[in-house]
Amino acid sequence: MKKVVKFGGSSLASAAQFKKAGHIIRQDSTRRYVVPSAPGKRHPQDTKVTDMLYSCYLLALREEEEEEQFEEMILAIKSRYDEIIRGLDLTLDLTDEFQIIRENFSRKIGRDYAASRGEYLNGIVMAAYLGYPFIDAADVIFFKESGAFDAEKTNQVLSERLADCERAVIPGFYGSLPDGKVKTFSRGGSDVTGSIVAKAVHADMYENWTDVSGFLVADPRIVKNPKAIDVITYRELRELSYMGASVLHEDAIFPVRKEGIPINIRNTNCPEDKGTLIVEATCRTPRFTITGIAGKRDFASITVEKAMMNSQVGFCHKVLGVFADNDISIEHMPSGIDTMTIFVHQDEFEEKEQEVIAGIHRAVEPDFVELESDLALIAVVGRGMKATRGTSGRIFSALAHANVNVKMIDQGSSELNIIIGVRNHDFEAAVRAIYDIFVTTQI
Ligand SMILES: Nc1ncnc2c1ncn2[C@@H]1O[C@H](COP(=O)(O)OP(=O)(O)O)[C@@H](O)[C@H]1O
Numbered sequence: 001m002k003k004v005v006k007f008g009g010s011s012l013a014s015a016a017q018f019k020k021a022g023h024i025i026r027q028d029s030t031r032r033y034v035v036p037s038a039p040g041k042r043h044p045q046d047t048k049v050t051d052m053l054y055s056c057y058l059l060a061l062r063e064e065e066e067e068e069q070f071e072e073m074i075l076a077i078k079s080r081y082d083e084i085i086r087g088l089d090l091t092l093d094l095t096d097e098f099q100i101i102r103e104n105f106s107r108k109i110g111r112d113y114a115a116s117r118g119e120y121l122n123g124i125v126m127a128a129y130l131g132y133p134f135i136d137a138a139d140v141i142f143f144k145e146s147g148a149f150d151a152e153k154t155n156q157v158l159s160e161r162l163a164d165c166e167r168a169v170i171p172g173f174y175g176s177l178p179d180g181k182v183k184t185f186s187r188g189g190s191d192v193t194g195s196i197v198a199k200a201v202h203a204d205m206y207e208n209w210t211d212v213s214g215f216l217v218a219d220p221r222i223v224k225n226p227k228a229i230d231v232i233t234y235r236e237l238r239e240l241s242y243m244g245a246s247v248l249h250e251d252a253i254f255p256v257r258k259e260g261i262p263i264n265i266r267n268t269n270c271p272e273d274k275g276t277l278i279v280e281a282t283c284r285t286p287r288f289t290i291t292g293i294a295g296k297r298d299f300a301s302i303t304v305e306k307a308m309m310n311s312q313v314g315f316c317h318k319v320l321g322v323f324a325d326n327d328i329s330i331e332h333m334p335s336g337i338d339t340m341t342i343f344v345h346q347d348e349f350e351e352k353e354q355e356v357i358a359g360i361h362r363a364v365e366p367d368f369v370e371l372e373s374d375l376a377l378i379a380v381v382g383r384g385m386k387a388t389r390g391t392s393g394r395i396f397s398a399l400a401h402a403n404v405n406v407k408m409i410d411q412g413s414s415e416l417n418i419i420i421g422v423r424n425h426d427f428e429a430a431v432r433a434i435y436d437i438f439v440t441t442q443i
């Protein structure tokens with residue numbers, strides 16, 4: 001039996017947290033491969049080491065006028081590790097490692113290298129603490145020249161390397177490009193590393209240790225003490241993660257999905273809690289019709305109206321081509337007989353607003369184009385919704401009672417999710433109203 005255990009920043013923020021992680025690993029001998037993140041926040045006002053490294057690298061780019069501030073920040077980062085090392089009674093000195101980091105920052109070696117040092121150093125500390133071999137992720141996780149993850153090369157090298165290792169620590173979040181430069185996954189990317197390692201060793205389980213007891217029906221920062229989900233499918237999880245449920249990175253599913261390796265979201269601070277099991281499929285129906293609710297703020301909508309547009313073959317294609325030409329990704333696109341509305345991330349769109357509008361006019365000569373901003377999208381996800389009549393109706397009535405004005409509602413083609421568009425300022429009230437109608441009223 002082989003398990004891969006990933007510990008997020010919240011689980012490795014201090015020596016006390018490290019000891020909890022160490023106890024979890026030692027109490028189960030099958031927990032053989034450990035993927036640590038960089039130290040996270042020790043308290044709500046604290047700063048994640050990764051964020052300190054990004055800021056520190058910015059200072060290094062400004063050279064002499066920020067020399068003093070740069071040195072202060074490097075020492076502040078080093079003190080975070082020294083505090084953990086002292087708390088774990090380790091005879092480990094990172095002075096040389098930090099000298100190398102100083103030199104590489106001064107050489108402006110790259111923003112991804114800078115950010116990756118958090119996991120790299122925490123991997124060294126974790127390996128020393130457990131007495132496990134340390135494997136630098138730059139030697140076993142690879143990206144293509146394009147920046148895309150190189151699954152084939154990674155799986156080959158990593159599986160060969162770990163075949164000789166009974167146990168190992170592999171830092172999360174980063175790997176290397178063909179020229180040897182360090183590249184990171186997007187934020188939260190240690191989840192992806194854990195999944196890649198689980199695939200490489202054909203793990204029986206990928207345990208993702210964090211600071212909540214599983215995947216919760218809604219964001220605990222919006223709904224007080226939300227219920228935990230006991231079982232969720234990969235497809236449901238991806239919809240929720242993509243729409244903002246930040247407990248697991250949305251790309252962490254692919255490496256394990258093909259292997260059918262389950263993921264178990266667990267709480268480092270309550271290791272006795274079962275957490276959430278993420279599986280390919282299950283016969284178990286969700287307790288509350290829906291499985292989960294997630295959402296994100298700051299979308300913009302572009303409504304294109306033209307009489308008889310549905311009779312013009314390729315109309316939508318031409319409109320979407322304008323967004324592609326401006327390198328803007330599309331989030332949702334509900335359409336009617338004479339209108340289509342495109343939802344995009346506001347920050348991406350704002351920079352190219354006028355180019356897009358001009359492009360649409362040139363491409364399809366619409367009757368009019370209307371913009372809206374400060375919108376939020378909420379995903380209501382659940383494999384049980386397909387078999388339950390009236391789900392949309394319950395959502396509408398819940399939002400009406402909460403005085404939330406619905407700007408858009410879009411049923412995903414898979415009937416796995418319903419997407420609702422509301423104003424940013426209604427976002428939290430909308431999430432709470434939907435949670436109450438499906439969960440609170442059922443308890
Ligand atoms: N649906 C959800 N279920 C669980 N946690 C969620 C959800 N949505 C958002 N979160 C937030 O995600 C946090 C865990 O993710 P993260 O901060 O990356 O932890 P870690 O540092 O362990 O990786 C939780 O503390 C919680 O506030």
Ligand SMILES: N[C@@H](CC(=O)OP(=O)(O)O)C(=O)O
Pocket residue numbers: 007008009010037038040048050051118172173186187188189190191
């Ligand atoms: N430390 C990186 C990678 C990561 O996954 O962190 P965490 O496991 O704390 O979400 C980040 O902050 O993005």
